[in-house]
Amino acid sequence: MPLVIHTIPAFQDNYLWLFHQAGQRAAFVVDPGDAQPVLNCLKEHDLELAGILITHHHPDHTGGIKALVASNDVPVYGPDSANIPQISHRLYEGDCINLADTQFSVLEIPGHTLDHIAFTASPEGETPLVFCGDTLFAAGCGRLFEGSAEQMYQSLQKLSALPDTTRIYCAHEYTLSNLAFATVVEPSNQALQHKLAADEKKRQQGLPTVPTTLAIERETNPFLRCHLAALALAASQHSARELSNPIEVLREIRLWKDTF
Ligand SMILES: [Zn+2]
Structure with a gap:
């Protein structure tokens, strides 16, 4: 039976994800x-x-826990973070949990926050998926609130090592503004132009642009492309310094995006 995943819009641009096995109520x-x-x-x-x-401690990801556990006595899985006292099951890199007849494994992906984790799974007969919170977005990545550019780079590398078909369930609808930035960084990337046209259409119809897939992100997400010459050139021109190390390229592109 397939894993059913419901998209729940919240606040301005958050997505909360609710999943269950088809035919099961849990x-x-x-x-x-x-x-x-x-x-x-x-x-x-x-x-x-x-x-x-829970992927990380920010209030737009944790604010509903208290009210939900008050009416449903359920486990709360999340990172070992002093900022989230409601966590009942603290998880670390490589931990596995079985939920909705599906095995999820945990990746530690610091950068946006230091406590950030992701949940990955390969449901039987389906493409893999990852719930990656605010680390990897469609055509973007999370702001560096707590971690370093190097940590974000390593975390994105970890996500990037998942299979090409992996569905990326990120926590915000930031895609169009991310794509607007990405097309400035990489104006000659045809895949980006195609994605921009397709996603503009989706948003006009009120549809979410996520999940995206890792294959698409590899072609269009500047933060997964920092090892490429085109990105090094764009970052170097923006900073007026010669940058070639992908971590330096990521740092520069992230700073550039912060003020875009
Ligand atoms: Zn966040």
Whole structure:
């Protein structure tokens, strides 16, 4: 049976993800920044909350935990972070948990925050997937609030090592603004132009642009392309310094995006 994943929009541009096995009522929510939209989705689909997964400590990912566990006594899986006291099951790199008949493994991916983790799975008969919070976005990556450019680079490398077909369930609809930046960094990238046209159409129809896939991101996401000459050139021109090390390139592109 397939793993069903519901997209729950919240706040301005967050996505909360709720998943369950087809035909089963036990559902798990990823990064419930707000409880009410999660409760609405459970009710609408006649599901029962069975657990909560947390990628990192920011309030737009954790704000709903308290209200959800008050009405549903369920485990809360997340990083070993002093900032999230509600975590009942603290997870580390390589840990595996079985949820909705699916084995998830944990990657530690610091950079956006120091406590950031991702949950990856390869559901039987389906393409792999990753819930990666605010680390990898469609055509972008998270801001460096706590970690270094080097940590973000290593974390993105770790995500980039997943299979090409991996579905990227990130936590925000930032795609069009990320693509606007990416096309300035890499104006001659045809794949970027195609993605921009396709995603503009989706947004005009009110559809989410995520999940994306790792194959698409490898072709269009500047933060996964820092090892390429075109990106080194763009970063060098922007900083007016010769940059070739992919970590330096990532640092420069991230700073550039911060003020774009
Ligand atoms: Zn965040």
